[in-house]
Amino acid sequence: MRKYIRAIFLSYCFTSLGIYAQVGMIGNNPNKNAILDLNKTNGTNDKGLLLPKVTLTSTTAASPMSAHVAGMHVYNTATAGTGVAAVTPGEYYNDGSKWIRLITDLEPWFNSSTKTSATSNTQNIYQMGKVGIGINSPAAPLHIDGKQTLGILVNYTNAAFTGNIWDGTASADGVDISNNSVRIQKGSGGSGTPLMLSKGKGYTSANMTEYYVAGNRVGSVVTTGTSVVYNTTSDSRLKENIKPTHYGLSDIMKIKVDDYNYKADEKKTLCTGFLAQELYKVYPQAVTVGGENEKTDPWQVDYSKLTPLLLKAIQDQQMQIEVLKNKIEILETKR
Incomplete structure (x- = not known):
């Protein structure tokens, strides 16, 4: 009975007067650097901290909270949302504008030619699974969602990048793969050929490039070995109303x-x-x-x-x- 009376008294003190010192378990000496110390007197415990279980809808939505609060920590039980905003069961914290999942999985990348997890950003690494960037269900070894202005950008400088490769106004030459297009700019950094296609000495196919629309071949560029030929589809079997x-x-x-x-x-x-x-x-x-x-x-x-x-x-x-x-x-x- 004494325990309950003491607990009620302490609870009253905490709620009525506010807390201005460290709080610990009854009978322990709370760490002076902690606001709340859940360990026993000897600094250990045989119990864990059970986080509040909530149902998040996406990383961008505050729900079920009324607003994003930096430092909020919860355990999400739902699988919801789409794309990069999707959430899965696990621990999340809030940075004030979105929910961020605590990564508890093992390092997915291995050191080259080993089964040892990578530990340094200078190592050569590999992974046997598929990697998605901007997409949570990759369909290829490297699947990049290129719906943004720039999807994959390869250029020769570390300086700030401005302008557009597609119209030749980029501040540095490079290759941009995005929006279902491949764009190449070459010239701002000196001479050179923007696109080069070649065949080895023992090539067997004459085709250099082929052009298709909805599964139908509409043209090609082929090589004779000493020159190139530009072809446009002109098969009589594909034509009608001939006169x-x-x-x-x-x-x-x-x-x-x-x-x-x-x-x-x-x-x-x-x-x-x-x-x-x-x-x-x-x-x-x-x-x-x-x-x-x-x-x-x-x-x-x-x-x-x-x-x-x-x-x-x-x-x-x-x-x-x-x-x-x-x-x-x-x-x-x-x-």
Whole structure:
């Protein structure tokens, strides 16, 4: 009975007057550096501290608390949330803005060629499982969620990185793999080729690159061993509504050929070719229509698509030549 009366009295003192010293178990001498010492008098105990069990919904949500509180420590019992915000059963603490899981697992990385856990950031390490960055269910040995502005960035400098690789404004050359794209910038750091493809001496396949859309091959670049060939799919089995073209010599005569230089070219190099907007009026098949911004979305011309038109014009011209030859022969015979 005395124990209960004493406990009630102490509880009253703590709650009514506040605590201004170390608190310990009854009968022990609390450590002066601890606010609460749960050990016995001899500094040990045979019992543990049972944390409050809660059901977290994600690392970013304070729930079931009303707000994030830095230093809060709980044991989560739920498996919830998605992506990097997912939570699983285990101990969590709050840093004031999110829940962070206490890592209690063994070191997942091994020292090279051993089964010994890695202990230093200078060791060569490996892991037999899959690694995910930005994703909690990796599908490959290294799976990176590249939905951000930059997914994988490889560049040659440790300096602060600014600008964009995709438009050539990056402060350092590099390779960026993100948003389902591979972007390469080479030039700000000196000379060099942005992309190089090669085959060994004993290669057996001629293909250098292949292009597919929805499972269908639409083009390729192949090598003959001494040169390259650029191919666009033109299989007759893939075509329909086949008929002779209405384009010909008369259309060729409507196309303007101009001399010009590009405004961005400081050397003002002379070029000869077409103005996309003008060519579109005559032969739109060779033109890709652009947008409002001529720098980021310009009108473009595929000069190779003019080849069929040129060939048809030559055929028309040859027919005219044959007609004229026949007329000349008739006139010659009448002399």
